[in-house]
């Protein structure tokens with residue numbers, strides 16, 4: 303199981319997340335490059351040919367337009383890899399059972415729960431997370447709309463909601479309220495902010511069309 | 513999550529060869545939306561997970577002169593959006609869109625939906641060893657059984673969680689099961705599911721060495737109509753409390769032919785044959801539909817907390833059928 307403590311000692315800006323991490327683990331992680339980790343496939347000889355079996359595998363994928371090569375273990379979810387190996391902590395680990403949507407990211411444009419998707423299967427895919435929404439210091443219209451409409455209280459569900467909203471608007475640029483509700487039906491907000499969330503999506507949709 | 517290795521086979525023959533190897537504990541993964549829950553909850557602990565996604569060409573939907581075929585690895589979202597399916601099988605589209613959430617439908621597959629394991633809270637509880645997990649009791653019988661079976665229980669009172677299965681059975685679907693060395697078995701989906709009295713550990717007849725590869729549905733006859741109605745407790749995603757898939761041929765306001773298959777009622781998708789027989793050929797009044805449901809319910813054996821499902825069956829049948837006329 304990955305411990306989520308490996309981080310190259312490079313940052314010069316100290317974020318709230320770094321503080322929490324340091325606080326939690328107590329020590330600084332040791333930098334380990336993927337190459338040090340053996341990842342040769344074993345294989346099982348079957349009557350129908352040799353089948354590769356991995357205890358670790360090097361995968362290549364794109365996250366927010368940036369290419370990554372990472373060694374992952376089969377039981378690591380995409381969420382764990384994003385959060386613990388790429389330090390992209392926008393997607394939240396909330397229920398870890400595919401029930402709440404806090405971990406929603408886009409995989410080749412489609413919203414998925416990254417907590418219920420093995421990272422090893424993301425090999426060759428294109429992932430988008432909340433960190434990839436703002437461009438050149440400017441918020442994405444959806445992010446702006448969530449702020450304008452006060453569409454969050456604690457904000458824990460917001461990254462997941464915004465990614466689900468992004469997927470919805472890519473498919474349907476002009477959704478009615480029913481369609482917005484359906485599009486966001488895989489996301490839960492414990493603070494119960496649904497009305498404002500729907501208004502935010504509506505605002506972003508209108509902004510996108512104007 | 514507990515560690516496991518992953519095998520990435522390139523053909524179904526490789527899958528079945530792997531499955532037939534002794535002394536390794538394998539688990540098949542399609543979308544993984546159910547399997548990962550089982551692993552995370554320590555219900556199963558496979559040494560090797562077989563990644564069905566690495567097998568190419570297992571997710572197309574095709575139509576020939578007589579049938580539509582759906583590959584097992586087709587994801588539920590693609591099923592619901594497919595023009596062939598939308599044109600011919602409304603019940604299947606409605607069932608697909610009723611299940612789980614957009615995120616899960618993008619990943620969960622049709623084959624995985626039919627082979628998914630039960631949602632009974634005793635079964636899903638890591639610390640409870642019920643009969644289905646090899647223990648000696650079904651805790652639902654005397655325990656909390658609000659969501660459990662009113663038909664077909666006895667050894668174990670789970671309800672089958674699949675929404676696609678009732679829809680597909682109502683459409684007379686068949687499935688292809690691949691065994692060792694390319695051996696294929698075709699059977700009616702209705703015969704795939706099996707009651708706890710036959711084997712309490714399983715919900716279907718799939719053997720350890722087999723994999724479900726394809727679902728085939730005969731093209732609808734003239735005048736065919738179909739619908740899926742799912743009663744759930746919340747507006748957002750949820751498993752069915754009671755659902756009904758209804759397919760048939762209607763003419764002159766009368767069902768010439770009708771199949772009613774329910775979810776949420778039994779350890780397998782449950783056909784209400786007595787209701788079908790009663791309703792067929794009669795003018796579809798409220799009394800006829802509700803009496804049909806009552807006839808079927810004479811066989812029901814509700815538990816302490818789920819008698820309410822009896823009334824729901826009537827209401828669900830009435831709502832579903834009256835939406836078709």
Ligand SMILES: Cc1cc2nc3c(=O)[nH]c(=O)nc-3n(C[C@H](O)[C@H](O)[C@H](O)COP(=O)(O)OP(=O)(O)OC[C@H]3O[C@@H](n4cnc5c(N)ncnc54)[C@H](O)[C@@H]3O)c2cc1C
Pocket residue numbers: 399400401539540541542543544545546547548549584588610611612613616619620621622623624625626627628629673674675676718722723724725749750751752
């Ligand atoms: C929050 C939540 C809500 C859900 N709601 C619903 C719902 O409303 N209705 C519903 O029907 N389901 C629901 N599901 C269950 C599940 O997500 C879906 O049924 C999905 O379609 C399962 O498909 P999968 O490909 O992810 O299956 P997997 O998890 O990959 O597999 C499920 C099981 O089937 C076996 N299997 C898979 N494919 C094959 C095959 N081709 N041959 C042989 N065995 C196979 C696996 O070994 C495993 O035991 C829900 C799940 C979650 C987590």
Ligand code: FES
Pocket residue numbers: 394395396397398399400401402403404405406415416417418
């Ligand atoms: S954390 Fe993934 S759905 Fe809740």
Ligand code: FES
Pocket residue numbers: 453454455456457458459460490491492493494495
């Ligand atoms: S804003 Fe708190 S959970 Fe949604």
